[in-house]
Structures are given as structure tokens and as C-alpha cells.
Amino acid sequence: MRKPREEMIAETRAKLIAAGRQAFGTVGYAAASMDDFTAGAGLTRGALYHHFGDKKGLLQAVIQQIDAEMTLRLNRISAAAPNRWQGFVAECVAYIEMALEPEIQRIMFRDGPAVLGDVSQWPTSNGCIAALSRSIEQLKADGVMGDIDTEAAARLINGASSHAALWIAKSDDPEETSRRAVRGFRTLLEGLRVKG
Amino acid sequence: MRKPREEMIAETRAKLIAAGRQAFGTVGYAAASMDDFTAGAGLTRGALYHHFGDKKGLLQAVIQQIDAEMTLRLNRISAAAPNRWQGFVAECVAYIEMALEPEIQRIMFRDGPAVLGDVSQWPTSNGCIAALSRSIEQLKADGVMGDIDTEAAARLINGASSHAALWIAKSDDPEETSRRAVRGFRTLLEGLRVKG
DNA sequence: ATAATTACATACGCGGCGTATGTTGAAGAG
DNA sequence: CTCTTCAACATACGCCGCGTATGTAATTAT
Secondary structure, eight states: OOOHHHHHHHHHHHHHHHHEEEEEEEEOTTTTOHHHHHHHOOHHHHHHHHHHSSHHHHHHHHHHHHHHHHHHHHHHHHHHHHHHHHHHHHHHHHHHHHHTTHHHIIIIIHHHHHHHGGGGGSSSGHHHHHHHHHHHHHHHTSSBOOOOOOOHHHHHHHHHHHHHHHHHHHHHHHHHHHHHHHHHHHHHHHTBBOOO | OOOHHHHHHHHHHHHHHHHHHHHHHHHTTTTOOHHHHHHHHOOOHHHHHHHHHHHHHHHHHHHHHHHHHHHHHHHHHHSSSSSSHHHHHHHHHHHHTTTTHHHHHHHHHHHHHHSSSOOSSSGGGGGHHHHHHHHHHHHHHHTTTTSSSSSHHHHHHHHHHHHHHHHHHHHSOHHHHHHHHHHHHHHHHTBBBBOO
């Protein structure tokens, strides 16, 4: 073997991130015992502190990983749409629906902001905001969307989406609530569209 | 004195809520030591557990108090506007600006949801959502706002507002960012208005 | 070959939380 | 008026989790 060393290290890091992600996503950040989930990965807290500095550092790494996955999914969805506007709407709807997944919801929309502050401000993990901004910029260039500050629009839409997801997830009838939220959201977006 | 007993009890409760509110609003919920801030109020953790059950119970009481204050402020603002639509917009803008206040931001938009789950779902502290919903309902009845699910609209707007506030608060130039956010927000609301 | 650094594990102390157990003073019964 | 009872707290104790300091084995550098 050429580089067993670096591979082992990368593997250790990956194990810790996976273990933390699992724990944070289920019991939540505060209730996740470092002793417990590192032991579950066959390691100790020593490894965690060595690689990530502290508990927050691991959370940051987990968020970065999830954000990358979300960004990839969003890009694929918008690319698959027949035109830019529909791609944009699909992207937003997908964002709401992703926020329904318990792991994403808990880590990205709850504990993340609470522990690290506004996550979208972190330069390492603003992939989703950036993806939304790109879509909006293109729509404005195409004349499909009216005059609105790009970043402001991206953040307002981001906020509406994540809150909508929380609303859906906590409701008694998530399916029905999801339909209501998505319909309202489409109406909201339609208001930004230039009428032809 | 007629009822010194109940007054003392209410005073104790008020002291605990005030102390917790101060601590939660500055150092945050997780870092707030119950021993410390109860001692600051001349009490002990025993009083806290007696009245509120646990730390989360106190947070809930604090949130309820703040929510009542916010609701009152929002109602006054919308009532002071020349017409319903302007009152509604002013209400939304005020909501953004309230979310700029550190105490409100920290407790209502960060630690609250992280610890208790979606706060707007709590029957005791959904005053702001209810206020928004009432305004929207009236606008729809007046024919000023188009067809959109009332609660969905309220929650989407609520989410956009709170996220906008986070964005503003964390930015390098809050004044400028605030202007951008409010402008974008007005554009967003304008899209929901029935054109005449 | 030895020195130095990396990648972890182990050990220790501290602080915070929850509970179990007092203690005091006020309300109600006789 | 006295005794009982219960509410409104304070005190005491133990557990758990975090952070750090230290130890150790393996790899790399010289």
C-alpha cells in the first residue's frame, strides 16, 4: 500500500463526522454525548478534539458535508427543468421538501443556527444560498424576474422555505400542510414574476 | 395588607422570569447557569424548579412574556396606519426590525426554537402569527390581497422576516443591509397585492 | 538510528443539572 | 388560640458531560 497513513486519517475523520451526524440528527446536538457516539465509532473523544478542536468544530464539519449534498441536489433539480423559471420554482419547492427530512431539519435549521449562529453566514457552508442567488441572477438577466436585490430575495426565500418546513413537520397532517405550504409558496414566487 | 402572600409569590415568579430573560438574552440559554442568575435575583434554583419545573419551563415563560409584548407592539403599529394594506406592510417591517433587537433575536429566533421546537406551534405563544393572520384575513376580505392560504402566508412571511433579521444582524453594515432587506421585502409583499 | 511530530487514548477536575430532603411561615380547622 | 397541614422556597447530594493535560505508539524526517 502506498499511503495507508493518510487513508486511515481520512477514514477516522469520516467516521467521526458520520457518527456525529447520526447523533446530532437524531437526539440533537445538546443531548449528543461525545463519549457515546465516538465510542460507537470505535474511537474516543481524544480523536474528536484532535481533528475538530471541539464539539462545535465537529458540528461545523457535519454541516459542511450536508450543505454540499443539498447544493448538489438543488443544482441537479434546477438543471433538469424545462426552463429557468420552472427550474427556480422546483428548486425552491425541493428546498422546502429537503427541510422536511429530520436530519436536515434538526442539524441545518435548528441546532446549527442555535450553536454556530446564522449558518448561511459561514463562508464554508452557504452553498444553498449561493445556488439560489445564481438562479435569481439568471432570471433577472432573462427578464423573467422583476427588479429585486438578489441576495435579499435569496435570503427571504430561504427563510420562508425553512420556516415552512418547520411548520409542515410539526403539523398534525404533514401531507396536507405540505400541499398548503407549497401552494402558498408558488403564489408568493408568482408575485415576483414579470407578467407577460 | 390584604394579600401579601400571593403578591410575594407573583413577585418571585416575576423576578425569576426577569433574571432568566436577562441571562438568556445575553449569554444565551445553554450558557446561562441557573445557579448564577437565580442568585442574582436573590433566590436559588429551588424556587425555579418549584415554579417552572425545569430550565425549559422558565424559558417557556420568558418566551410567553416577550411574545405578548411583541404582539402588543405589532397591533399598535398596524392600528396606527392610514389603511389596512399599509398597516400590514408596516407590521411586517416592524417585525423585521424587532427581530434586530438582540434579546428578541436570541430568545425568540435562536434558542427558543432550538430548545422547545417550533415556538409558533406552542398554543401559548403564537401571538405574532395570529396577529399576522388576522391582518391577512382582513386584506383578503377587503379584496386587497389575492387568493392565498392565510396561515401559509403568515408563516412564510414570518419566516422571511426572521431570516432577514438574522441576515441584517450578522452583516458588516446592518444599516445598509436593513435597507436592502426591507426594500426586497416590500417588493415581495407587493407581489401579493391585487393590482387595481 | 535517533529525534521530532503526528494521531490518537487515558486521566483528571470542574461546573451544571436534576432530585431528594429539609425548613419556615402562612392558611384553615377545632 | 392552638394545632395541623401544606405551600414556598433553600440546602445537599450525586451524576454526567465537557475541556484539558498528559501519556503512548507509530510515522516521518535527518
